[in-house]
Amino acid sequence: MWLNNILETIGNTPLIKLNKIVKDIPATVLAKVDYFNPGNSIKDRMALKMVEVAEKEGKLKPGGTIIECTSGNTGMGLALAACVKGYKCIFTTTDKQSKEKMDILKAVGAEVIVCPTNVEPDDPRSYYSVARRLEKEIPNSYLCNQYDNLANRLAHYETTGPEIWKQTEGKITHFVCTAGTGGTITGTAMYLKEQNPDIQVWAIDVYGSLLTKYFRTGEVDMNEVHPYISEGFGEDFVPQNYDMSVIDHFEQVTDKDGAIMARRIAKEEGLFCGYSAGSCLQGLMQLKDRLKKDDVVVCIFHDHGSRYVAKIYNDQWMMERGFLDVKTFKDIVNARAHKKLITVQPTHTVAEAVELMKKYDIDQVPVMNGEEPVGAISENGLFKKVFSDPEIKxxxxxxxxxxxxxxxxxxxxxxxxxxxxxxxxxxxxxKDEKGDYHIVTRYDVIQSLAK
Known part of the structure; x- marks a missing residue:
């Protein structure tokens, strides 16, 4: 039997057991992998619900324009709904979001306006303020406002929570989720705690967000707020979707640890997930001592790794931020105290080259024409040639x-x-920063990996 449109594929995503990364955790750890939604994220659920509620309440009319401030995933869900239902879309986002997210939104017909990240929420340049201004300026438009729109958490109360309860046969003991707009964690927690009030709900936050301190003290402390790299969660205000009474604990994770864990999930579990999945599992690992043998933990893996190919899955990006502890060509050179590169010119004789190799105990020599490499000679290659023709020296x-x-x-x-x-x-x-050439051989690589 066929489906009538793409929106009917939203939800009923798989619950997958994690094995390698969590091998030292006594509990059963399951991932609710919501990148199986058509828009590749859990935000498809609430995006459709917000549109449906707006239509029902008469706030979104035929031919209208959907406006939203989004880190990308909510926009994708709204864009899919707009495609099927015939609406236009304008999304505001921040300049810290990945280019892939913006390109994907444009691919499904949305207009994307990029706003600065490091401004206050009420600053006229913020992506919140720009979205509010557009709603006032554009006739027949509707600002979804995922942060304060309670249809957000309703979507998860109606779908995500019941799915998890059914898939675990009611055995879930812990629910772990990154905290952003509050819709996923609050809506899901509300449903699960109605089934079993003893279920522990753990929210994972990022350093630079004020949510953790607000949960612990009830105080909105802007001194807690500072720029962070993690995407899709953490806030500099408290969205109305939150009901902190259904959350038992907040745990903060660093940008670095979340990014590294996302890469581990891909390599060790075969799940190509986004930044928030890495942070979610990292938060659980930080809390693993609280778990027991018979516990059943469900972690939300929000979105797909394809949105982060140029960021957390890019070695260069990771190294520039000090997130990737890998040895490089530069490290090998520094370890041997920048020894001078031994070279020869094309006009040197083979005998002269052999003497250089003996003197410096090397087997690979670049051939330079002036300052630029034009070839190479090797001990093995020279040996074969001299052996077959002694006069070639x-x-x-x-x-x-x-x-x-x-x-x-x-x-x-x-x-x-x-x-x-x-x-x-x-x-x-x-070439190093000064423009000088350096060489790394097979022996150098083996030596560096052995240390």
């Missing part, structure tokens, strides 16, 4: 020159270097 390097070594960036990870060094190609070159 008087010939110039030009006659025995081999293919130039690959030239890479100075901060290229060691793992990448290993794939570039082959039987035929024994080394890799890179």
């Amino acid at each position: 008087n010939a110039t390097i030009q006659s025995v020159i081999e293919t130039p070594y690959p030239v890479v960036a100075f901060d290229t990870p060691v793992e990448r270097l290993g794939s570039l060094i082959t039987k035929e190609n024994g080394a890799v070159l890179a």
Whole structure:
């Protein structure tokens, strides 16, 4: 039997057991993987619900324009609803969101307006303020306002909570979820606690958000607020979707730990998830000592990793922020105290090259024409040529020159270097910040990985 449109595929996402990462946790840990929704995130649920409620209340009329401030995922859900139902979409977002999110929103017909992140919520430049202004200026428009629109949490009370209860056969003891707009954690928690008040609900927050302190003290402390890199959760105000009475604990996670855990989930569990999934599981790992053998924990994995390919799944991006502790070409060079690169010119003789190799105990030498590499010679290659023709030692390097070594960036990870060094190609070159060349050989790579 077919479905009438894409909106009918929202919900009923799988609950998948985690194994490797949580092997030291005595409890059963399950992931509610909501990137199986058509828009690749859990936000599809509440986006559709907000539209349906607005239609029912007469706030969204045929041919109207949906306006929303979104980190990307809610916008995708709203855009899908707009495609099917015939609405226009304008979304405001922040400049810290990934380019992939913005491109995807544009692909499904939305107009995207990028606003600065590091401004107060009531600043006229903030993505909240811009969205409110657009609603006033555009006729027949409706601002969904996922933060204060209670249809947000209603969606999860009606769908996410019941699904988890049914999928765990009522055995769930802990519900773990990152805290953003408050809709997912509050709506789901409200339903689950109606079934069993003893279920523990743990909210995962990010440093730089004020939600954790508000939960603990009831105080909105703007001194808690500072810029953070994590996407999709954490807030600089308290959305009306929150009902803190159904939440038992708030746990904060660093930007770095959340990003690294997301990459681990992909590599070790085969689940290609977004930033919030990494932070959610990292928060659980920080609380693992509170769990017992018979506990059944459900973590929300909100969205798909494709939205973060240029960020947390990009080695360069991770290294620039100090998130990725990997050895690089630069580390190898620094470890040997920047030894001078030994080179030869094409006009040098083979005998001269052999003497250099003996003197410096090296087996790979770049051939330079002036300051630029034009080829290479290797101990193995020279040995074969001299063995077959002893007189070749008087010939110039030009006659025995081999293919130039690959030239890479100075901060290229060691793992990448290993794939570039082959039987035929024994080394890799890179320029440092001053423009000087350095060499890394197969031996260097092996040595660095052994340390």
